[in-house]
Amino acid sequence: xxxxxxxxxxxxxxxxxxxxxxxxxxxxxxxxxxxxxxxxxxxxxxxxxxxxxxxxxxxxxxxxxxxxxxxxxxxxxxxxxxxxxxxxxxxxxxxxxxxxxxxxxxxxxxxxxxxxxxxxxxxxxxxxxxxxxxxxxxxxxxxxxxxxxxxxxxxxxxxxxxxxxxxxxxxxxxxxxxxxxxxxxxxxxxxxxxxxxxxxxxxxxxxxxxxxxxxxxxxxxxxxxxxxxxxxxxxxxxxxxxxxxxxxxxxxxxxxxxxxxxxxxxxxxxxxxxxxxxxxxxxxxxxxxxxxxxxxxxxxxxxxxxxxxxxxxxxxxxxxxxxxxxxxxxx
Amino acid sequence: xxxxxxxxxxxxxxxxxxxxxxxxxxxxxxxxxxxxxxxxxxxxxxxxxxxxxxxxxxxxxxxxxxxxxxxxxxxxxxxxxxxxxxxxxxxxxxxxxxxxxxxxxxxxxxxxxxxxxxxxxxxxxxxxxxxxxxxxxxxxxxxxxxxxxxxxxxxxxxxxxxxxxxxxxxxxxxxxxxxxxxxxxxxxxxxxxxxxxxxxxxxxxxxxxxxxxxxxxxxxxxxxxxxxxxxxxxxxxxxxxxxxxxxxxxxxxxxxxxxxxxxxxxxxxxxxxxxxxxxxxxxxxxxxxxxxxxxxxxxxxxxxxxxxxxxxxxxxxxxxxxxxxxxxxxx
Numbered sequence: 001x002x003x004x005x006x007x008x009x010x011x012x013x014x015x016x017x018x019x020x021x022x023x024x025x026x027x028x029x030x031x032x033x034x035x036x037x038x039x040x041x042x043x044x045x046x047x048x049x050x051x052x053x054x055x056x057x058x059x060x061x062x063x064x065x066x067x068x069x070x071x072x073x074x075x076x077x078x079x080x081x082x083x084x085x086x087x088x089x090x091x092x093x094x095x096x097x098x099x100x101x102x103x104x105x106x107x108x109x110x111x112x113x114x115x116x117x118x119x120x121x122x123x124x125x126x127x128x129x130x131x132x133x134x135x136x137x138x139x140x141x142x143x144x145x146x147x148x149x150x151x152x153x154x155x156x157x158x159x160x161x162x163x164x165x166x167x168x169x170x171x172x173x174x175x176x177x178x179x180x181x182x183x184x185x186x187x188x189x190x191x192x193x194x195x196x197x198x199x200x201x202x203x204x205x206x207x208x209x210x211x212x213x214x215x216x217x218x219x220x221x222x223x224x225x226x227x228x229x230x231x232x233x234x235x236x237x238x239x240x241x242x243x244x245x246x247x248x249x250x251x252x253x254x255x256x257x258x259x260x261x262x263x264x265x266x267x268x269x270x271x272x273x274x275x276x277x278x279x280x281x282x283x284x285x286x287x288x289x290x291x292x293x294x295x296x297x298x299x300x301x302x303x304x305x306x307x308x309x310x311x312x313x314x315x316x317x318x319x320x321x322x323x324x325x326x327x328x329x330x331x
Numbered sequence: 332x333x334x335x336x337x338x339x340x341x342x343x344x345x346x347x348x349x350x351x352x353x354x355x356x357x358x359x360x361x362x363x364x365x366x367x368x369x370x371x372x373x374x375x376x377x378x379x380x381x382x383x384x385x386x387x388x389x390x391x392x393x394x395x396x397x398x399x400x401x402x403x404x405x406x407x408x409x410x411x412x413x414x415x416x417x418x419x420x421x422x423x424x425x426x427x428x429x430x431x432x433x434x435x436x437x438x439x440x441x442x443x444x445x446x447x448x449x450x451x452x453x454x455x456x457x458x459x460x461x462x463x464x465x466x467x468x469x470x471x472x473x474x475x476x477x478x479x480x481x482x483x484x485x486x487x488x489x490x491x492x493x494x495x496x497x498x499x500x501x502x503x504x505x506x507x508x509x510x511x512x513x514x515x516x517x518x519x520x521x522x523x524x525x526x527x528x529x530x531x532x533x534x535x536x537x538x539x540x541x542x543x544x545x546x547x548x549x550x551x552x553x554x555x556x557x558x559x560x561x562x563x564x565x566x567x568x569x570x571x572x573x574x575x576x577x578x579x580x581x582x583x584x585x586x587x588x589x590x591x592x593x594x595x596x597x598x599x600x601x602x603x604x605x606x607x608x609x610x611x612x613x614x615x616x617x618x619x620x621x622x623x624x625x626x627x628x629x630x631x632x633x634x635x636x637x638x639x640x641x642x643x644x645x646x647x648x649x650x651x652x653x654x655x656x657x658x659x660x661x662x
Contacts, residue, residue: 038417039383044375052370057468086369097474137388139470143428
């Protein structure tokens, strides 16, 4: 029996047993009421709570040949923590809805829990998994809800950018997209199917790209700093800088004029990459940028284009295609 | 082209277009910051927020031959609203993570939105869908996060039942389980595959059972009433009265002694059914029960069994099996 190896499938265990194994890995609760009741109760000291949900689905969002369970837990937490940060808030709690096939190994589930916990520890200390839901599904799916506290701050929306503001970014741009390209070009077989990553084949910089793709580290702690520094608009860069900048521009009724020379050594990846989970924000020009943010452009009056790069419309491909080469049989 | 029929698939549309169609059906926001930014901001006036998540997955949790899109939206909301109510709180907001196959029709998605909105209207006026996430998946999955406000109340946990308390229930017990049996016995083909429901074949009471299964109407508004009436423990009955009562009993370190004569005309279904989403609560014996709750037993000192029925251990099957006959090809 598989069970005798000490790593049963979830289908061989009760829901309660799987849940206990997860809870043991999560490092305890920081909530008023933590896991185990019908709902959690989370402090929201200033009378408001920031709330967001984002889902990772096997296939479109990850391949098991490339992502470990730990990676998945880490990424599922990180992308949501970044959304809370992008409002100017500090994450306070996660709720995790985990739907997985019956044949999923218990060690895989505890690996996800380890990744969730590590992302909270690294990116948002004090934030814990305070609730969740386990279900059976043919498709491994991790839906994470993140809650956050504004601590009296005004939430920073996408719609507040003003002409003359500085456009700035905190966090890496382009790395995660390059990491995805590395996976598709270096770790697929002749038929295009994903094969396991051998990090020994990679240069240090490629390894960093891969880490940014598989275990993103958004600068969550800089979200509140940006709010305190007077950010007029902010958002998480998840679909590529140009595409997300065009969304912020549309919400604010302005044009963001970006300068490629300010986008590092690989501006093409920075502009069109995806899954960066960097923070894109606009700040009043008269004040110094908060530490961690770097200027990438300026806010102009709304023109025909929402985004200009070096004064011209952007002609490259904006964002990346998560469906690229996805094959349900080999993912 | 399918598109010309006016009901495109989501794979033919942009995410933004699908999102707009959903938002048009949701009836607007009641939040401080509603849908459209990186996260929502929800009022939590007393400095706390109740939060829970529950997921419906195609296959284990529903069959498309039996549930309409509207049904799915309604149920996904209702089961989460009940969890908020079971803490003694009033629901304030939903976040909805919707993962669906590319070939899903737009009309199906807007049907889900209509069901979500209707459940909020019927069960928790003031609560709206304030955020969410759309992803592609091979498996239709609806993960709903519900937030709620305690308005100064102490949250009612599972662990507070005391010896001598009255055990009471608000809401239907047994109907949803009978509705599921009706589906399996009357609306399957010779091979056991689900076939569409023809309500004309049903008696009024069977129709009510079916409605309880497909579009549950938990008494969400009675959760805060129970808290105000001094409920010592409370939970949502989702897996059958005996099984859930045994959980409350274990959390409280007591035994719940139920009386089958108090469980209506079909005590067997009331005891072993599932998906009732009734509220099970314990109240001090000296005070009148709040309106809407009916006495079903008494809290005793912890014995060998967590639950007794008419003074004896319960011997029937507890809860129901969502995997019964599930077949991925025909669901």
